[in-house]
Amino acid sequence: MYKIPGHHHISMITKSAQATNHFYRDVLGLRRVKKTVNQDSPSMYHLFYGDLTGSAGTELSFFEMTNAGKTVRGTNAITQIGLLVPSLESLTYWKKRFEQLDVEHGDITTYAGRAALPFEDTEGLRMILLNNNGEAIPEFWSPWEDSVVEQEHRILGMGTTEITVRYLERTAKMLQEMFCYVEVAHSEKEAIYQSVAGQAFGEIVLKQLEGPSEKPGRGSIHHLAIRVKNEEELRYWDGVVKERGFDSSGVIDRFYFQSLYFRDSNGILFEIATDGPGFTVDSAVKDLGKELDLPPFLESKRAEIEAKLQPID
Template sequence: MYTIPGHHHISMITKNAQINNEFYQQVLGLRRVKKTVNQDDPSMYHLFYGDLTGSAGTELSFFEMPMAGRTIRGTNAITQIGLLVPSLESLEYWKKRFEHFDVKHGEITTYAGRAAFPFEDSEGLRLILLNNNGEEIPEYWAPWEGSSVEQKHRILGMGTVEITVRYLNRTARTLKDMFGYIEAARSENEAIYQSVAGQAFGEIVVKQQVGPSEKPGRGSIHHLAIRVKNEEELSYWDKVVKDCGFQSTGVVDRFYFQSLYFRDSNGILFEIATDGPGFTADSTVEELGGKLDLPPFLEARRAEIEAKLKPLD
């Protein structure tokens, strides 16, 4: 039986790729590791930010949708992204940095048992920095030395992801019974699940909230992707998803990884994605994110695709 070793990536909606590009590179200090397009609609950018190579578990990805309206917050949605930083001192560093860049933020607090610092990007996407406190991180996460953030305070990768649902037990069953996540904590209206015991890089907080479902828009989270090692494991999980009564897309070739998609009983969209081949499949490490990369099946349409996209530094 296979297990889930952590998060793979998380995908959001942005209205403006240029502003998004500036914030995640210049303010958060992440590397843009891939400038490509939405493979299902190549008229829009798909941007990925992460560590040196965009390792699984460090990737924040954005679809540019210029017509996106505002998000109307509600339940049955992925509602917050945790990002791990090395220490409590790092949270103080980021507080000063956000004040300098006029980033909307809260105060240093506690979240899911860790010192934490919540903030939002300019489109209202909710994120929270979490003190990793020297704990284990995946061995292949590699820092990007081109970051403008001080080395000892740089974002390490993804941490706790928050999902808000109308019926907690439904998503709990998906995580615990289907994927084998460990239930680390539970109260009446909230539970914490971990794919690796005690580790935040595969942790999900599920909160129960009644009311209308979220209406997605700019700054909303489209889906969470969880990791598997290879295509053999992905095929195994495809069968598990279907055997549990969910409708799977089946395996989809995204060139940089293989994946499948399904919605759980609360309508939360999950992706299951392989570690490889990764973003260096069509680029050297040094050149990552510098030019528009297209998967082979779109390469013949490059001129058409580039003509519809606004230039992006």
């Protein structure tokens, strides 16, 4: 039986690639590790930010949709991204940094049993910094030494992801029975599940909320991707997804990884993605994120694609 070793990446909608680039690189101190396009709609940017190489579990990705309207918040949506920082002192550092840079943020609080600092990006995307408190992180996560953030307070990678649903037990059942997530807390309208015991880098908080579904727009979360090691494991999970009665996209070669997509019974879009080959498959580590990289099947259309994209720093 295979198990899910944590989050892989999470993907959002942005109206402005330029503004997103500034916030995640110059405010949060993440590295832009890949500047590419949406492979299903190559007229839009697809930007990835993370650690030195964009390791699985550190990747925040953005589709630029220049006509994106305002998100109307509601249920049946992925509603918050947790990002791990090294210590409680790091939260104090980030609170001061957010104050200096005029970033929308709250006070230091507690979330999913950890000291935490909620904040939003310029498009209202809800995030929360979580104290990792010196706990283990995946050994392949590698810090980016050119980050504008001081070394001892840099964001490590993805932590607890929050999903809000109309019918909590439906998504809970899927996580537990399909993917062997373990329930570690449960109240009337909230539960916490972990793919790796005791670790936030594979943790999901489910919240129950009645009412209309979220209307996605700028600053909304498109999907959550969870990790598998290789294609063999991915094909195993493809079989499990189909056996459970969910519609699977089947295995898709995304060049930087292979993956599949499915929606659970609350309509939440999940991706299952392989760790490799990774973003260095077509770029040296020192050059990651600098130029527009295209998968081989789009290379012949480079001139046409570039003509439709606005340059970004």
